[in-house]
Amino acid sequence: MSDEKSCFSYFENLIDPFRETPDIPPPYKVSSFFYYYLKQIKTILIILLFIGLGVSLVEIALFKYVANIIDLAQSSNPEKIFGMHYKELLVMMIVILVCRPIIFALHDLLIQQTITSNMAALIRWQNHKYILKQSISFFYNDFAGRISNRVIQTGAALRDSAIQAIEAIWHVVVYTSSAIFIFSQTDWHLIFPLLIWIVVYVFFLVHYIPLIQKRSTISSETRSKLIGLIVDTYSNIITIKLFSHTKQEEEYAKKTMTEQIKTHQLALRLITEIDTALTAINGLLIVSTAGIALWLWSKNIISLGSITLAISLVIRINNMSSWLMWVVKNIFENVGVVQDSIGTISQSREIEDFDNSKTLKITNGEIKFDSVFFAYEKKHEVITNLTLTIKSKEKIAIVGPSGAGKSTLIHLLLRLHDVENGSICIDGQNIKYVTQDSLRSQISVVTQDVSLLHRSIRDNLVCGANNVSEEQLKNVIKKTKLDFIDSITDTNGNTGLDAHVGERGIKLSGGQKQRIAIARALLKNSPIIILDEATSALDSETESIIQQNLEDMMIGKTVITIAHRLSTILKMDRIIIVSKGTIVDSGTHGELISKAGIYQTLWDKQSRYLTK
The missing domain is CATH 3.40.50.300 (P-loop containing nucleotide triphosphate hydrolases)
Known part of the structure; x- marks a missing residue:
């Protein structure tokens, strides 16, 4: 079991998703955006490319071995077949039982353990880290849900398109070149149907790929818009309920969903067109190749094994072409998703630290x-x-x-x-x-509109404060009358300081949130304090007690108070x-x-x- 764990762990740790990178905006151009992230794991991708070559060659070898076995069975005495051909059969067995499992295992370890989770996490981490430092205007001008969706979906979309492209390269190159080579060695007549098929297939790719990418980008944009709307609705659910706005929200959602459905349906129409056309040309390839092979066999030009190999290869090419078209569709759908996200992710920051910025003292x-x-x-x-x-x-x-x-x-x-x-x-x-x-x-800030993180009360209190001891925490809790904390529970059974407060602190009253915000400022203990109607949500009794603690907190500090109630600033x-x-x-x-x-x-x- 430990060997199994160490094997998996080795491959799982080949990519560090949290590696240090320059704090710069990702490129705005799609190709440069892809290259920016792919170059960070280029060694892994190159290894995967060569392993993909091995996988494809082994698969071709299987078809060749089937043809050889049929020819050996036809030309040999049944009683002497193992004695006469044991070397060829032993090589086939080693390839199938040893080489094939090893190369497939390496392929799966690189895809599943090394790339799948780590590459998506690497892209998401770097995008989140960059966006986290965007200006406040950036977040005011877009849905939080839409920004989040673009950060999450871009990592998976870029990863999938990269993996699928690598997988497709060798399947296309190896299968088509191997088929042409084998057919030319067997009889040159077999090459014609395959060459015609390749020309028509490439035409389909050239015609449909730009359409798929364009429609996928539009579909992704409407999907992000829909997610942004839904997240915005849920985040403001109390407002919607208080103002009986449910019907209007249903109409907003219905309108946006309808738009998303229509754009998705436009993309799906292309898939149906491609599948229908591909089925037709694949059928022609199988029929024409089988017909020519049978005609050559009837003239004693090729063997029965060659017929089996030719038909097996074109059936495999038929399956591969359908798979490849599906892969190409997915690749360019993912490219469309990435293209939709770039406009958000790659925006330059409005507020930046200069290279020579110093620490404020x-x-x-x-x-x-x-x-x-x-x-x-x-x-x-x-x-x-x-x-x-x-x-x-x-x-x-x-x-x-x-x-x-x-x-x-x-x-x-x-x-x-x-x-x-x-x-x-x-x-x-x-x-x-x-x-x-x-x-x-x-600078410690207490605002009138307090927004808490959907984390534990403890996490909200120590936000911005370093190395807070339990004694300091208890002292501030007492000063700011946070006695209500002990009665707070969450759905996971956490209580008191460990209880989560809900999105934006929705589980707490305005006064409770205000007291947590004041306690947070007390713990931060900064030399400059900003109070924006800091006690506006408190009842008179609690305000008078906390006001005294605020006055104590202000001693020896520079204080700026924004006040609407003038009685608080006398x-x-x-x-x-x-x-x-x-x-x-x-x-x-x-x-x-x-x-x-x-x-x-x-x-x-x-x-x-x-x-x-």
């Missing part, structure tokens, strides 16, 4: 926005000539009406977008020239008023309330609302 935590301009898609200007200095360990609040640019300002600081003009510096380091990971690792060192992408005023609560302006207007509205 924070000593004080001073932040400077210097003449910053930003427009979404370079069209819709959101931030206009904004200059702001946040001193080390200063606590500021950013206030303004909806659409003023508050959240965009935070996104720019986190470098989720790059500024059009101007610069943002932390302790004198332009964030454009430091690594994104080092920048975001130094203790801030400074309040910045933003309107239409620029700073219109700043000061303490007392200074701003004493003069007419946006802040006083907002304060008066909220005060009147609270007194009603």
Whole structure:
């Protein structure tokens, strides 16, 4: 058993799917895209190519041996056949019982153990790793389901087309060349039907392959669109149910499914056409070859074994041609899948680290926005000539009406977008020239719209924090009133910290998710903190308790708070008023309330609302 395991393990480990590769976009051209991944395992593919040659030659040898046995049986005394021809029969037996199983075993080990899982995983890993670092805009502009589908399907499609192409090469070359050679050695008349068949077969390939690829690409695109729609529906199922939107969703899905069915049916029509035409020309090949062979035998030109060999070969070619057409169809269907995916996978990143990007080092935590301009898609200007200095360990609040640019300002600081003009510096380091990971690792963020990973509560809490001890974890759980954790269970029987929270934390209430987000920020313990309505989903009692812990967390940190409820920012060192992408005023609560302006207007509205 151990020998069996070691044999399988050896072949299973010939390809490392997680090998280090340059962090660059895959090529945009289909042929270059294929080559980019195939060259990473070229040695394995070359070995497979030569083993495929051996498999094909052994198969041809079997047909030749059958013909030889018939001729030996015809020409020899039955009682002396083993004595006279034991050497030939022994060679046949060794090839069939020893060589054939060995070469087929090597072939299967390379296909099943080395290539099938590892090659697909290698392509998926590299695509996922590249896409994971795409800008936030990339994910906002497409269905998550469609992106996921393209990452998953591309690995299998590229692998299958490569394997099938290698398998087909030797079958075509060996069977057709062997048949032509054997027929020429037997009698040249037998070659004519095969040559005519080859010409017609090649014509079919040249005619149908481009059509198959084109229609397969369209079919793959509509399939990805359908998957994206379904995943989007399931991800937002609570919205659909709350707004009684099920019927409309059924119509959306029906429309998209109908489109996908029609494009798939167009591709299937080609298959029916090909199969019908191929059956006709294969029938002509068998009939004409058999007829010529029988005529030659009737003239005593060829032996009975030669008739058997000729008919066996053309029947095998008939089967091979049907298989080959099926393989070619699959290859170009897979090429179509890859072509559909390239547009997503090979997109250049909007936000990139420079080759010489340094690690951000924070000593004080001073932040400077210097003449910053930003427009979404370079069209819709959101931030206009904004200059702001946040001193080390200063606590500021950013206030303004909806659409003023508050959240965009935070996104720019986190470098989720790059500024059009101007610069943002932390302790004198332009964030454009430091690594994104080092920048975001130094900033703790608690947002109003908390999104949790569908993983355990523990995994969500330690996200972004390194080497968290159980004692630290318990301490933060107590501070943020996460006592509800013990009552959480999942479908796999996990409880407490090990329970999974569902997609986007769907199993938890808004307040529970908010407390986990605050606890996560406390554990990260970064020198810069961003709070975007961090306590908005909490009840008054819980908010007052957690607010105290947040104030403790802010000690010695640079803090930026985005606030809509002005009562939560009264203790801030400074309040910045933003309107239409620029700073219109700043000061303490007392200074701003004493003069007419946006802040006083907002304060008066909220005060009147609270007194009603």
